[in-house]
Amino acid sequence: MNLFPFDTIRDGQKKFIDEAAKSIKGCVPLIAHAPTGIGKTAAALAPAVEYAIKNKKKVLFLTPRHAQHKIVIETLKNMSEKYEKTIRVVDLIGKKWLCGLPESEFMGSSEFQDYCKHKRKDGICALYKNTYPKKDGELNETAKVIIRYLDNNILHSDNAKNKCTGFCPYEIFSQRAKRADVIIADYFHIFHPKIRNAFLNKIKTELKNIILIVDEAHNLPARARNLLSVQLTDTQLKRASAEAKDTGFESIAEDLEYLKMKLTLFSKKKLTKTNESYLKKKDILECIDSVRESSEFCEYLDKIATQLHEQKKRSYCAGISSFIDSWNTDETGYTRIIKKRIFKDKTYYIFSLECLDPGIATKDVFSNLHSAILMSGTLIPTTMYSEVLGITNPNTLILKTPFPKENRKMLVFDDVTTKYSSRGDAQFEKIGKYIVKIANKTPGNIGVFFPSYFMQNKIYELVWRSLDKTVLIERQGMSKNEKFEMYDEYIRLSKKGAVLFGVVGANFSEGVDFPGDFMNAVVLVGLPLERPDLLSDALIKYYDLKFSRGWEYGYTYPAMNRAMQAAGRCIRSEKDRGMIHFLDSRYLWPNYKKLLPQDYDLELCKDIDEEIKEFFKNKNTLFGFS
Numbered sequence: 001m002n003l004f005p006f007d008t009i010r011d012g013q014k015k016f017i018d019e020a021a022k023s024i025k026g027c028v029p030l031i032a033h034a035p036t037g038i039g040k041t042a043a044a045l046a047p048a049v050e051y052a053i054k055n056k057k058k059v060l061f062l063t064p065r066h067a068q069h070k071i072v073i074e075t076l077k078n079m080s081e082k083y084e085k086t087i088r089v090v091d092l093i094g095k096k097w098l099c100g101l102p103e104s105e106f107m108g109s110s111e112f113q114d115y116c117k118h119k120r121k122d123g124i125c126a127l128y129k130n131t132y133p134k135k136d137g138e139l140n141e142t143a144k145v146i147i148r149y150l151d152n153n154i155l156h157s158d159n160a161k162n163k164c165t166g167f168c169p170y171e172i173f174s175q176r177a178k179r180a181d182v183i184i185a186d187y188f189h190i191f192h193p194k195i196r197n198a199f200l201n202k203i204k205t206e207l208k209n210i211i212l213i214v215d216e217a218h219n220l221p222a223r224a225r226n227l228l229s230v231q232l233t234d235t236q237l238k239r240a241s242a243e244a245k246d247t248g249f250e251s252i253a254e255d256l257e258y259l260k261m262k263l264t265l266f267s268k269k270k271l272t273k274t275n276e277s278y279l280k281k282k283d284i285l286e287c288i289d290s291v292r293e294s295s296e297f298c299e300y301l302d303k304i305a306t307q308l309h310e311q312k313k314r315s316y317c318a319g320i321s322s323f324i325d326s327w328n329t330d331e332t333g334y335t336r337i338i339k340k341r342i343f344k345d346k347t348y349y350i351f352s353l354e355c356l357d358p359g360i361a362t363k364d365v366f367s368n369l370h371s372a373i374l375m376s377g378t379l380i381p382t383t384m385y386s387e388v389l390g391i392t393n394p395n396t397l398i399l400k401t402p403f404p405k406e407n408r409k410m411l412v413f414d415d416v417t418t419k420y421s422s423r424g425d426a427q428f429e430k431i432g433k434y435i436v437k438i439a440n441k442t443p444g445n446i447g448v449f450f451p452s453y454f455m456q457n458k459i460y461e462l463v464w465r466s467l468d469k470t471v472l473i474e475r476q477g478m479s480k481n482e483k484f485e486m487y488d489e490y491i492r493l494s495k496k497g498a499v500l501f502g503v504v505g506a507n508f509s510e511g512v513d514f515p516g517d518f519m520n521a522v523v524l525v526g527l528p529l530e531r532p533d534l535l536s537d538a539l540i541k542y543y544d545l546k547f548s549r550g551w552e553y554g555y556t557y558p559a560m561n562r563a564m565q566a567a568g569r570c571i572r573s574e575k576d577r578g579m580i581h582f583l584d585s586r587y588l589w590p591n592y593k594k595l596l597p598q599d600y601d602l603e604l605c606k607d608i609d610e611e612i613k614e615f616f617k618n619k620n621t622l623f624g625f626s
Helices: 011-023 040-055 067-083 101-105 110-120 126-131 140-153 159-163 170-177 191-201 217-227 234-246 251-270 282-290 294-310 318-326 359-368 382-388 426-439 453-468 482-490 534-547 550-570 606-616
Strands: 030-033 057-064 089-091 181-187 210-214 232-235 276-277 334-343 344-354 371-376 395-398 410-411 445-449 470-473 498-503 523-524 577-581 601-602
Touching: 011 040, 011 371, 011 498, 030 382, 040 057, 040 067, 040 089, 040 371, 057 482, 057 606, 067 089, 067 181, 089 159, 089 217, 089 276, 089 318, 101 110, 110 294, 110 318, 126 170, 140 170, 140 282, 217 344, 217 359, 217 371, 217 382, 217 453, 217 550, 232 234, 232 318, 234 251, 234 294, 234 344, 251 282, 251 294, 251 334, 251 344, 282 318, 282 334, 294 318, 318 344, 334 534, 344 426, 382 395, 382 534, 382 550, 410 606, 426 453, 426 523, 426 577, 426 606, 445 453, 445 482, 445 550, 453 470, 470 482, 482 498, 523 550, 534 550, 550 577, 577 606
Parallel strands: 030 371, 030 395, 057 181, 057 210, 089 181, 210 371, 410 577, 410 601, 445 498, 445 523, 470 498, 523 577
Antiparallel strands: 232 344, 276 334, 334 344
């Protein structure tokens, strides 16, 4: 506990530190369910960094949230300053986002990898050449000075990148990572097979030398599956054809148009009575091979992509080549699906290879690491995560919330539901009336989270005229800047009061803190169950076949964990007080209620006006509510 950065240690935090230290020393993975307020980041880092420095290991802290990088940086700074100890830290984001070339902004991650590789190989990247001016690969002297400065200062990636002007930030970060004690990165650095191999080779280490900390680990199964899933759309084919024509590959342009036509005819025939259907591997390959043999096709697509990259342009041909390569897999744990979508009276088709088994990406990683800590405030049941991720015989830790029970009131409304068979205008209107009452009676800000954008928008139209506060509504596909701007506006309005409408599992229900009075109540509309479609059905069947727990592992547990994440937004410290309103009778059903943490004290709402007035009676004067 020599590197713990704070003067006081909470009870749950001490238990976490002890379990983490034991697991690291014993080279055993730890799966830790630790609710908000435990202080997970410091509790995991303190024993991990101490062990790593003493034993010449590296700590790799993975987090899917950009904001969490800053928290890790601050924690490590506090450690370094408190104990006057040099801790070499690299805050690593995706290679594409570190690139100083403006054209990188418009490329997909996999396409950028090919683009970057080509520019380096052909010696046409000015930033790379500045960093390594000599043929022997020796660093530029100024680049060495930058590295020495960064080694002695713990900086967020944005600040560190600004110090690398004129040089390749990724190369400078990678040089530093070779001797770093701690690397902060994203899931894909380790769980995407191709990226992992390149990353480990770049920093000159092996998995056996890494102590891995996975933050927000409840997201890992879905993220790992997404990393191994690929899609092809008819829009991509159309744009790829235009690319081929513009680069002088007329025959390939014609082939792509012909392939688009073949796939469209196939799709219309396949989806005469439904909007989606399972596919076989041969369905797509036969269409491709009838146009041009697939391996030859990919060679030409790659040539086109190379030409476009030379012109500093993105390439859709590169994505199609990658899709064909992935589609050729014979590995189990995947399903193939075709979907029809109609937008502005036009019909589009999506062909997808969907990974069902996250263990394909994670099992070998966890079995070869020195040790690992997986942590989240919603990591129950721990057995589900160990099984689906392929983690053998882990240590487990389940901690209770450290916050006073009287600071949180959880109410269930048993006369409303978003259950599909009960949906209709009457239910939506009743839900809307409760939202209006809660928003107008609660002092300050509240957050309302829905299971889908459709339901959010539907109910917003019913209630916005009746709300006394400014409403901020989340949109699908928001940019990073738009999210930051909405968050800042919501915080700015906290004294006056605002209502945030968001979707569970999207931008504001996880990984975003609303401490103090920035969110005094959460309203959870419905159960955030996945939309019943072929993918969710395939996932349930696969988990049933492999673990005999298909319904739980593939459907109900993930939904309840998403609900718990959203519910936790309004209480982030021992001083916070908040109400959590569950607008769905199913939260009281035994088969769902048993999936919630034991310290969830759900009460049936009897008089919402009185409940809110009583809970916030000491705050009403402060906020000017009566």
